[in-house]
Amino acid sequence: MNVPVxxxxxxxxxxxxxxxxxxxSLVALVAIGLFLIASLFVPNFFQFQxxxxxxxxxxxxxxxxxxxxxxxxxxxxxxxxxxxxxxxGVLSVxxxxxxxxxxALASGLGLPYWLAxxxxxxxALAIGGLNALFVVKFRIPSIIVTLGTMMVARGIAQVITQxxxxxxxxxxxxxxxxxxxxxxTSMQFPVLFMALLLLLAILIERKMxxxxxTYWIGANPVASKxxxxxxxxxxxxxxxxxxxxxGVVGILLSSEYQSGFSNRGLLMEFDALVIALLGGIAIxxxxxxxxxxxxxxxxxxxxxxxxxxxxxxxxWQYILKALAVFLAIxxxxxxxxxxxx
Amino acid sequence: xxxxxxxxxxxxxxxxxxxxxxxxxxxxxNYYIYFVLLAIVVLLSLTNLDRYELFERGNFLYEKNIINxxxxxxxxxxxxxxxxxxMVSGYIDLSVGSTMGLSAVIYALLAINGxxxxxxxxITALCGAxxxxxxxLLVVKFKITPVIATLITLSLFKGIALLLVMDGxxxxxxxxxxxxxxxxxxxxxxxxxxxxPMAFWVAVVVTAFLVVLQNRSLLGKYAAATGxxxxxxxxxxxxxxxxxxxxxxxxxxxxxxxxxxxxSFMSLGDPLSGDGMExxxxxxxxxGGTAFSGGEGKVLRSFIGALIIMTITMGMLxxxxxxxxxxxxxxxxxxxxxxxxxxxxxxxxS
Numbered sequence: 001m002n003v004p005v006x007x008x009x010x011x012x013x014x015x016x017x018x019x020x021x022x023x024x025s026l027v028a029l030v031a032i033g034l035f036l037i038a039s040l041f042v043p044n045f046f047q048f049q050x051x052x053x054x055x056x057x058x059x060x061x062x063x064x065x066x067x068x069x070x071x072x073x074x075x076x077x078x079x080x081x082x083x084x085x086x087x088x089g090v091l092s093v094x095x096x097x098x099x100x101x102x103x104a105l106a107s108g109l110g111l112p113y114w115l116a117x118x119x120x121x122x123x124a125l126a127i128g129g130l131n132a133l134f135v136v137k138f139r140i141p142s143i144i145v146t147l148g149t150m151m152v153a154r155g156i157a158q159v160i161t162q163x164x165x166x167x168x169x170x171x172x173x174x175x176x177x178x179x180x181x182x183x184x185t186s187m188q189f190p191v192l193f194m195a196l197l198l199l200l201a202i203l204i205e206r207k208m209x210x211x212x213x214t215y216w217i218g219a220n221p222v223a224s225k226x227x228x229x230x231x232x233x234x235x236x237x238x239x240x241x242x243x244x245x246x247g248v249v250g251i252l253l254s255s256e257y258q259s260g261f262s263n264r265g266l267l268m269e270f271d272a273l274v275i276a277l278l279g280g281i282a283i284x285x286x287x288x289x290x291x292x293x294x295x296x297x298x299x300x301x302x303x304x305x306x307x308x309x310x311x312x313x314x315x316w317q318y319i320l321k322a323l324a325v326f327l328a329i330x331x332x333x334x335x336x337x338x339x340x341x
Numbered sequence: 342x343x344x345x346x347x348x349x350x351x352x353x354x355x356x357x358x359x360x361x362x363x364x365x366x367x368x369x370x371n372y373y374i375y376f377v378l379l380a381i382v383v384l385l386s387l388t389n390l391d392r393y394e395l396f397e398r399g400n401f402l403y404e405k406n407i408i409n410x411x412x413x414x415x416x417x418x419x420x421x422x423x424x425x426x427x428m429v430s431g432y433i434d435l436s437v438g439s440t441m442g443l444s445a446v447i448y449a450l451l452a453i454n455g456x457x458x459x460x461x462x463x464i465t466a467l468c469g470a471x472x473x474x475x476x477x478l479l480v481v482k483f484k485i486t487p488v489i490a491t492l493i494t495l496s497l498f499k500g501i502a503l504l505l506v507m508d509g510x511x512x513x514x515x516x517x518x519x520x521x522x523x524x525x526x527x528x529x530x531x532x533x534x535x536x537x538p539m540a541f542w543v544a545v546v547v548t549a550f551l552v553v554l555q556n557r558s559l560l561g562k563y564a565a566a567t568g569x570x571x572x573x574x575x576x577x578x579x580x581x582x583x584x585x586x587x588x589x590x591x592x593x594x595x596x597x598x599x600x601x602x603x604x605s606f607m608s609l610g611d612p613l614s615g616d617g618m619e620x621x622x623x624x625x626x627x628x629g630g631t632a633f634s635g636g637e638g639k640v641l642r643s644f645i646g647a648l649i650i651m652t653i654t655m656g657m658l659x660x661x662x663x664x665x666x667x668x669x670x671x672x673x674x675x676x677x678x679x680x681x682x683x684x685x686x687x688x689x690x691s
Contacts, residue, residue, distance in 0.1 A: 140678045141633045143488070147620060148674040155668025163664030262664075274492065283486050313508075318500030322493045329485055329493075 022339065023280040023332055024292040030328070031298040038302055042309035054301040056187075059194040060085070060249050060265075062297045064272040065279075066201045067242025069293045071142075072276050074238055075218040075285025079146040080131055081246040081272055083153030084124045085265030088250030090157040090166065092120035093260030097169045105161065106168040113171050121247045127153045128243025132236040150269060157262040167259030178256030190252045197245065201290040214238065219286030274321070275300055278328045299324055366684065374629060374645045381649060385656040401656055408536045413606070414651040415529065416441070416599035417621055418544035421629070421643040422551035423595035424622045426561070427588045431568035431635025432480065434589065435491040437596045437622055439498035440472045441615025444600030446502045449513035449610020452525050462528075466597050472498060473593015477586035495619070502612035513610030521608065529605030540602035547595060551640045564588060568635025624670065625650050628677045630684075 035054075039046035055062075064081045071078045095116035097108020111119065127149050134145040160166075180189035205211040216224040217231050225231050246265075254260050279296030281288025303320045385401040393399030400406075420437060427434055444465050451461040472494070479490035506513055515521045529540045555561035566574040567581045575581050596615070603614050629646035631638025653673065654666055 134675065134679065138679055138682050140682050144623070144627065144633055144678050145675070147623065148671050148678065151620075151667050151671025151674065153671075155665070155671050158664045158667055161664075162662065270492070277489055283489060313504070315500055315503035318496045318503065320500075322497035322500065325489070325496070326479075326485075326493050329489060330483060333484070 019336060019339070020280075020287065020289055023336065024289050024295070026332070026335055027278070027280050027292045027295045027299070027328070030331070031295040031302065034299060034302045034306075038306035038309070042306050045306065045309055050305075054298060054305060056191045058297055058301050059191045060253060061268055061271045061275060062294060063194045063197055063245055063249050064242075064268055065275050065293045065297060066197055066290055067238075067245045068269075068272040069276045069279070069281055069288065069290050070201070070205075070214055071235075071238050071242055072273075072281045072283065073218045073285060073288050074214045074235055075221060076135060076142040076235060076238070077146055077273070078131065078239065078242045079143065079269040079273070080127055080149040080153060081242060082265040082267060082269035083150035083157070084127050084243055084246035085250040085253065085268060086157040086262055087127065087153040088120040088124040088247040089254030089264055090160050090250075090260035090262055091123045092116050092251045092254050093166045093170065093174075094160050095119045096171055096174060097166060098171075101169055103168075105164065105166050108166070108169065113173055117251055120251050121244070124243050124247025124250065125240055128240045129236075131243065132239040135239070136232045136235050146269075154262065157260075161260060161262045163262060165259050165261040167257075170258060175255055175258040178252045178254070190249075190256065193248065193252065198290065198294060205290055210234075210237075215286055217285075271300070274325055278325060280328075280332055296328070299328065369684065374642050374649070378645055378649050378652070381652055381656070385652065388660060401659070404536070408532070410651055410655045411537055411541055412530070413655065414647060415538070415540035415544050415602045415606070416615075416618070417625060417647045417651065418541070418644060419547055419599045419602060420592075420595050420618065420622050421625050421647040422548045422640040423588075423592040425626050425629065425631055425638050425640050425643040426551060426555060426564050427592050428626055428631050428633070429555075429568045429635060429638040430564040430585060430588055431571065432487045432585055432588070433491065433623075434473075434476060434592050434596075435488065435619045436472075436476060436494040436498055437592065437599075438615035438618035439495045439502065440469060440593055440596035441600035441603065441618055442612045443472065443498045443502040443505075444469050444597035445604035445614050446505050446513055446610040446612050448601045448604050449521070449525075450505065453513060453515070453519045453521055453610075455522075458524050458528070462601065465601055466594055469593040469595075469597020469600070470590045471593070473590040473596070474586065476593065477589030480589065481582040481586050499612065506610070506612055512612065512614075514608070526605055526608050529602050540598075540605065543598060543602075547598065548640060548644050551591075555640050560584065560587065565636060568637075570636070621650065624674050624677070627674065627681065630681060632681070633678075 035045075035051075044050070064085070068078050068081060093116075094108045095111045096113055097106065097110065099107055099110040101107040109116075130149050130152070131142075131146055134140050134148075135142045178188075178190060181187065182189055182192050205214075213224070213229055213234060216227075216229065217234055221231055250265065253264055257264075275296040276288070276293045277283065277296070278299050279288065279292030279294065281293060300321065303324045304317050307316050307320050308314070382401070386395065388401065389399065396402050396404070398405075420441075424434065424437065447468050448461055448465040451464060452458075456464075476491055476494055479485050479493065480487050483490070485493070507516075510516060528538065530538055533539050534542060555564070563574070563579050563581075563584045566577070566579055567584050571581060596618075599618070600615060604610050607614060625646040626638065626643045627633065627646075628649055629639065629643035631643065650670070650673070654670065657665065657669060
């Protein structure tokens with residue numbers, strides 16, 4: 001792969017913002033600008049509830065984006081998250097379904113609910129471990145490894161559900177977690193999960209050694225290794241982290257719909273990658289932030305929901321998505337080049 | 342003095358043995374893929390022998406079964422060679438599936454509006470070249486990383502294809518006054534030689550052309566140089582941008598051919614008919630032993646890789662339910678990546 005190196009920060013006293021903050025604020029401004037433009041054209045767009053919906057409807061992709069962003073910053077891809085979402089969801093259903101129905105799809109392993117959730121989570125971590133094994137130990141390009149594990153994870157889900165879904169014979173409490181309202185408000189538990197995850201991610205990224213090391217590894221893996229950082233261990237942790245998030249997302253989604261569906265999370269890995277790139281995370285690694293990824297998600301959400309609001313045919317979504325990513329990438333490259341001239 | 346003698350004594354056989362093992366490894370690297378294909382065919386033809394005679398209906402080697410597999414393989418066989426050249430030069434095209442879908446729609450629209458086979462075929466192939474060139478433009482002129490650039494066009498081409506299809510239907514097909522012409526199926530279905538359709542033979546010709554291109558032309562050498570060491574290639578006067586641009590256009594043409602083959606096979610212009618093709622192409626090229634980082638890879642080996650994948654996926658259908666497919670393909674991809682890695686590590690002696 002030829003990866004253009006376009007980030008060269010030159011320290012200077014005149015600049016108060018780092019390149020990173022500069023790009024992040026640029027992305028945030030674009031997101032807000034797009035929202036205002038959309039408000040001009042789309043009826044009922046400029047409403048508080050709509051702003052809220054833009055975030056809450058995308059909790060799953062934003063959550064996945066956290067793990068994917070950290071890995072991208074470290075210079076690695078994770079395309080397996082969509083497959084893991086399907087796998088952990090299907091596993092949680094299959095393990096919790098009671099035994100003994102004559103219908104193969106209605107009969108599970110009959111484990112207690114908490115054990116089923118644990119099993120699903122461990123299954124997700126196993127895929128993350130597989131990612132780490134192939135990337136770190138065998139040094140195979142992460143894009144290939146995670147494409148393979150994406151198929152393996154989804155493939156296992158398809159085998160368990162026989163290419164369809166499992167949604168019967170579930171214990172009473174199964175649907176609670178995904179539909180839980182937090183403290184009597186209308187906010188659902190999965191949204192709270194996303195919010196806490198974002199806060200945690202920002203804390204790790206800005207204030208903790210682990211987060212800063214991730215940037216070092218992404219910026220220059222050789223130098224980081226020579227300065228005594230255990231790259232292998234670090235990247236393993238990141239893959240487990242990302243897979244763990246995807247596992248929880250899968251469990252929450254299957255609880256919300258009370259079914260384990262082998263096609264759930266289809267193409268979510270690409271959406272997570274796209275919002276991270278929109279948010280200014282460099283594909284070469286070493287640059288970007290979780291906050292940027294969040295605003296990248298908002299950009300994508302505004303574009304797609306404005307298209308729906310304008311009653312354009314849903315086919316336009318693909319073209320608008322392409323345009324948004326193209327403009328964002330070109331604008332970021334241009335802005336950085338201009339700033340560091 | 343004595344130690345030197347000892348050393349030379351002890352090292353000579355080692356060098357000799359490493360030369361032999363090096364030969365074995367390079368032999369394996371060059372030819373293992375043919376053995377893999379052979380082994381899979383033998384294995385599949387030996388299954389269910391208790392119920393079906395060899396070469397008879399129900400057996401893997403039944404003539405119609407082989408024809409069926411080769412016929413369905415035409416699209417990926419058309420695509421594999423060009424995709425290999427692109428990956429050898431260190432670039433990638435994730436938009437091939439969307440290019441296929443868009444080409445299928447364009448081809449079906451031209452046909453249904455009364456254009457004869459040859460002009461429709463030529464125009465669609467030209468459109469494919471333009472789509473590929475657009476990818477090249479994004480990568481070479483706008484300097485967008487190949488993965489992102491072709492993710493953008495994946496979305497863009499798919500959107501255009503979906504918009505081109507008439508309202509109310511999901512694919513271009515006979516409806517109302519518009520009738521799909523009778524020749525539409527022929528390209529992908531009608532046996533012209535050995536019972537195989539024209540699409541398959543076009544795939545063979547394209548592959549032969551690309552093999553010659555890779556081994557006998559400057560473009561082939563430049564592609565390998567660009568992938569092996571882009572800086573060195575540039576410094577030695579190769580116009581790497583031009584090489585990459587041309588390769589993207591070639592991939593576009595091949596994707597358009599693949600799209601037409603599939604449209605003809607399914608007798609409709611389905612905008613989603615190429616979905617997932619980029620994964621299949623990557624898989625096939627990797628199984629053929631092409632290095633993902635560029636610089637190495639052979640067109641012919643990818644052709645065999647494509648046959649292997651199609652044989653596995655279609656041959657498996659008689660043994661296990663279809664929902665095992667994703668798992669098996671994913672596992673094959675990981676195994677291929679791991680074995681590629683192990684072989685190249687042995688080769689470089691580390």
